[in-house]
Amino acid sequence: MSGPRVLLIEHERATPAGLVAEWLDVHDADVHIVPIDEGATPDPVGSYELIVALGSEFSAYDDHLPWLGKELELMREASRADIPILGICFGGQLLARALGGEVFRAAEAEIGWFGVESERDDLIPAGPWFQWHFDTFSVPAPATRLAHNHIGPQAFSHGRSLGVQFHPEVGVEIMENWAVVYKHELDEHGVSADELLERTRAVADDATKVSWALLEGFYERIAQLGKGRTT
Structure with a gap:
């Protein structure tokens, strides 16, 4: 059975798909990477069976970004087309906004490995999950919150779509790069790059297991991509 045709939206080169790319490869996905911040244009939405929107150092309310409105409309079109x-x-914040939620500055930054309070631990394991964000969002009215913490919502679903605040794609290699590229943010918020890397290496095996469980649950039970597909 052939895998789904996937649109993978990158918002900057420093935020690759990591473990998500490995997961898509296992499902024999036909992945089309579109660096939307560089002006790249995806194929018509209807030509894809799955859209993955990755992270970014930008905010989902930065309307001056020339590509932001286009991505919002792409998500709305995809949602209408199921x-x-x-x-x-x-990407999760942008999905929330596309569905009618609000994105705004969080009461505090969240950088590091944390657990979450899951309303559906069969879909969203408690963690450990990697977090690196300064904004949060409201769950849009038509969606269902699946996890949260004291900062705000951590996961929600709407139809066949899933938005998460944390980073299931992050492993040691990505973190080693982020510790260099975004060191100014770590310094600004008093986070030790060395300690963050040490913690990442310590939880890597457990983090991979929960990420894989989430991704497989999304694929089979939310997106329903494992059922009724043709070769």
């Missing part, structure tokens, strides 16, 4: 979306961190 094409599943997996939104991660910035």
